[in-house]
Amino acid sequence: MKALFHVNEPDRWPRVLLNINNFLRDVGSGNASIEVVANGAGVLAYSQGKQDLIKQMEKLHGQGVVFAACRNALNMHNISEENLPFFVTVVPAGITEIVQKQAAGYAYIKP
Amino acid sequence: MKALFHVNEPDRWPRVLLNINNFLRDVGSGNASIEVVANGAGVLAYSQGKQDLIKQMEKLHGQGVVFAACRNALNMHNISEENLPFFVTVVPAGITEIVQKQAAGYAYIKP
Amino acid sequence: MKALFHVNEPDRWPRVLLNINNFLRDVGSGNASIEVVANGAGVLAYSQGKQDLIKQMEKLHGQGVVFAACRNALNMHNISEENLPFFVTVVPAGITEIVQKQAAGYAYIKP
Numbered sequence: 001m002k003a004l005f006h007v008n009e010p011d012r013w014p015r016v017l018l019n020i021n022n023f024l025r026d027v028g029s030g031n032a033s034i035e036v037v038a039n040g041a042g043v044l045a046y047s048q049g050k051q052d053l054i055k056q057m058e059k060l061h062g063q064g065v066v067f068a069a070c071r072n073a074l075n076m077h078n079i080s081e082e083n084l085p086f087f088v089t090v091v092p093a094g095i096t097e098i099v100q101k102q103a104a105g106y107a108y109i110k111p
Numbered sequence: 112m113k114a115l116f117h118v119n120e121p122d123r124w125p126r127v128l129l130n131i132n133n134f135l136r137d138v139g140s141g142n143a144s145i146e147v148v149a150n151g152a153g154v155l156a157y158s159q160g161k162q163d164l165i166k167q168m169e170k171l172h173g174q175g176v177v178f179a180a181c182r183n184a185l186n187m188h189n190i191s192e193e194n195l196p197f198f199v200t201v202v203p204a205g206i207t208e209i210v211q212k213q214a215a216g217y218a219y220i221k222p
Numbered sequence: 223m224k225a226l227f228h229v230n231e232p233d234r235w236p237r238v239l240l241n242i243n244n245f246l247r248d249v250g251s252g253n254a255s256i257e258v259v260a261n262g263a264g265v266l267a268y269s270q271g272k273q274d275l276i277k278q279m280e281k282l283h284g285q286g287v288v289f290a291a292c293r294n295a296l297n298m299h300n301i302s303e304e305n306l307p308f309f310v311t312v313v314p315a316g317i318t319e320i321v322q323k324q325a326a327g328y329a330y331i332k333p
Contacts, residue, residue: 006331006332008237008333039241040237040240040241040333070244072244092248093244093245093247093248093249094241094244095225095241095242095244095245095248095331096223096245096248096249098329098331099223099224099225099245099329099331100223102329102330103223103327103329108329108330108331110332
């Protein structure tokens with residue numbers, strides 16, 4: 001099962017991470033390919049996020065979840081790529097990533 | 112035509128039901144497979160929802176619309192499954208249901 | 223690449239247009255089919271929108287982006303079709319349009 005989560009508002013992150021945890025517990029981490037694409041203000045959680053959110057992301061990353069950040073959004077919010085957590089993947093444009101993943105069979109979810 | 116509506120905020124329900132009514136009037140109820148998946152706080156409408164919303168749901172259920180509730184969300188909000196309206200189907204995890212339906216060709220809509 | 227943007231809240235328009243501009247800059251306008259479907263209060267921007275938004279839409283229309291409005295939503299908000307900007311396409315029901323585009327391979331994006 002393939003799932004893409006789209007986050008463009010900072011306050012949605014707790015919900016997103018809860019959804020992913022429930023999903024993984026339901027299907028097993030070996031049975032799911034999961035990517036989170038943050039664009040707009042969604043990228044703020046990567047640099048200014050509460051530590052418990054970052055820890056949850058890091059743990060999910062260890063279970064194979066991909067955390068992507070839109071470069072346009074990083075630039076717009078003056079976030080330096082070097083200051084991102086190690087587990088964040090930067091993509092040139094969040095929307096392109098979302099379109100390509102759906103074309104590759106990922107379900108789209110906007111929590 | 113197959114459509115899945117995702118509801119995770121209680122105040123979106125009037126909009127969701129209006130969308131479904133307009134959709135059914137446009138294409139005819141015999142030509143559409145429709146499922147609503149409520150997770151997060153979206154499940155509150157099933158137990159604490161206004162009676163006119165519940166009546167609209169019941170009427171749509173009579174036209175074949177499936178109303179699903181995420182069990183994780185029910186537990187989190189202390190909603191007993193026995194107290195749900197008869198037309199609600201409980202699914203183990205809302206996100207799994209959303210992923211599976213999209214894989215089965217359902218369009219995703221987040222009103 | 224095919225992308226459908228769904229707008230049902232007026233305040234999301236600046237974000238939608240920014241997303242589309244970034245997307246087009248990333249992939250090139252010749253490589254993307256883009257449609258924006260506005261329903262609910264999303265249609266208000268077509269008739270009461272700020273002029274800079276309308277100008278951005280018109281420019282994107284010139285690059286091939288389709289701007290659709292749900293007729294049900296226009297009627298609900300007493301917006302006359304004759305008063306819409308020339309580049310807006312009216313569709314009988316926004317949800318039907320969204321379902322059909324996804325069935326035709328368009329990725330769904332809700333900014």
